[in-house]
Amino acid sequence: MFRRKTLIQEQFEQFEQFGLEKAPYIFYPAVVVAIGALSDILEGRDNPAWASVTGLLVFCACYLFSVWTAFSDRCGRVLVLLPALALTVLTVVLSLRFGEGMLWLFSLLAVVWSILAGRRLLLRPTLAVVLTTVLGGVTAAIAGNEMGESFGIIYATQLSGIAAATIVRLFSTVMELREAQEELAHSAVAEERLRFARDLHDLLGHSISLIVVKAEAVRRFADLDPETVRRHAGDIESVGRTSLEEIREAVSGYRERSLKAELKSAQLALRDAGTAAAIRQDGPPLPADADALLGWVVREGVTNVIRHSEARSCEIEVAHGSGAVELKISDDGGDAAAGAGKMRESGIPGQGLLGLAERLSAAGGALNAAHMPGGGYRLLATLPVVRRSAEKMGTQ
Template sequence: MSLKHQTTCRMREWRDERRAREADRAGGTRPRRIRKKAGQIPEEIGPPNGFTLLPWLLMGMGAFSHLLQGKTSNPWIAGAGLLAFNSLYIAVVFRAFDKKLRTAPATLWSLGALAALTIALAAGYGGSWLTFFPLLGLATGAVVRGRVLGPIGLGLSTLAGVIGGLKEGWGAANIAYGTFLSVMVTAAILSLAETVRELRAAREELARSAVEKERLRFSRDLHDLLGHTLSVIVVKAEATRRLAPRDLDAALGQVADIESVGRQALTEIREAVTGYREGSLATELDRARDLLDAAGIEAVVRQSGPPLDPQSAALLGWVVRESATNVVRHSGAGRCEIEVTGTAERTRLTITDDGRGTGEDTPGSGLTGLTERLATAGGSLTSGPGPRAGFRVTAELPVTETDRIPA
């Protein structure tokens, strides 16, 4: 999937979520496509439920017909048994489609009672009453899961075959087969349906997580981009105001710089929106030097060590941009040193100023976001008072194996 397609999908998800929130606040109905994605409208057919297994009760119509025709001895006992069987069957199959209810003791006790009643009716009356064994198999397959399913299904089928053989002879052998098939097929189908629901829920959770990550990336990029850019524009505007009365050409140069910075900011914001933007350490060092010089702060930049991979250079470029902006806005410094050193194992960026010793290190600030970014890449970022005075920011990143391969 291309990056452009991913961006389009993310923007569509943001739009759908916004419309859903607006509909919820207004008390209206969500659009059909959003309700479908949220599971409020089934994609094709709804998930199976207790009603799915109710039509199989028609298998007991033979026993009910014999009861009405008076072909069953002790009709009152048989009628009570039939009513109890149907009640227990309905209760068990409806509880089977809720995971918590399915494993509850009440459900297991009801299934046990259903099994005892089935055995009693089949052994007492035989004939069409033997068809209750496959119904018991359906209820068992709906409730039982795991390794015990096979032994239980086999034992239940054997019991059905023995009782059927004693009551009806070899002609009732198909009851055993039907019982085993009911247990295993029902359990397989319902397990598959549960797996599909879990996978669908996991997919929705991953989509929500991806949207949240993209929102976080976008907010960080905007903070870093606009904070730096607006600081540069403010500094350039102040310089223009100071120079205009005595040096018009220099003031016009500052105005041209403001125009250039504004155009560059527009480009970077567009790139941030589409996810294409990758910073450059060298570019950010040049911009930081220009920003500090325009603010009247002496800038000293030193760089040594092996070349960096694009990802590491981009991360350190963000640190340079944020730190230089903080120096101009908060420190009141007269000198700022930016040093990049690299070894075979790690690359370190240190930014030190001689200002008031205050920096943007509060929770939720730009440096906090940069700390999270570097931690994701296996690096670290620390900030605090400098060794003598002022403020220091130190960022470290590990050198990957590919970086050690000579070009």
């Protein structure tokens, strides 16, 4: 569903696309503050004129270079610090030598040190603003300015430093948000790939196993019972069509596996494989999420029994007690966990059972697969659930 973007979202995207490499262009225009000193030079108050003009030009060049180095990742701390220190000395010298017009250059000095504090972490932005403000006030007092003029210099210096520090902090926040968005996007893609891989494994493993069983039955009865062959061939066609539909639903992300349907399918599959099936289910109806999750367990567990256990009988028991449900699949055959990749020496099962364990763990449950003492194999899934009646009482 498409949503209209708010004005704030559009401005944020434009600001994000602006990029950190273009950030210095925001601070370059601030050099117009030097016009105040230039007007004093043109009016003849700063003599000799050649010295004041040269000093002002050097200051402007040093300011622009300091801003550029502060945002450039190619410049080390030494190359960043030297222009800033030179700019500080030059500002003090020009202010003491030529007076009031040059004192306004302290506002640009505060911009440079605020940028360095925010970008290079040489010192705290607040400390940078305080130091440049104090330096500007002391220099104005030494230059013999009146109290009102000195206060104006102090206010302009402080305001410029705070504005620069705020802008730099905003840029840093945008960069952090961009990195966080990229990490979240990568995590979402990885999670979706894992979900899709699990769904395909569970869907195709069960369906292909059932098709193989049916095909073996067709081969056995090909010459003995044509009617049985036709029935199994029809089942193969039905399973194939159902598998295609399930894959489409899994791709779309809308598939919900009913426990009742999986139990019925498991009974038919076990019967066709020559395994006696006993299914018992008691307790109240399960919530939709728990019902779907246990449906996955039945599908994977029965698939492993059919493909690898060579069992003669299999029991599936679903017991829904107070606050939890247990699903137990036990057989009298061999290692049914081999269908998910043989049980390793460390006791960690393969991909099929590992995927189920992760699903159950995410829902607060657990999966236990182990050999039984008297022979056979047992798969036990436990899952905490809340009865609907309890939910209704809680809401009331």
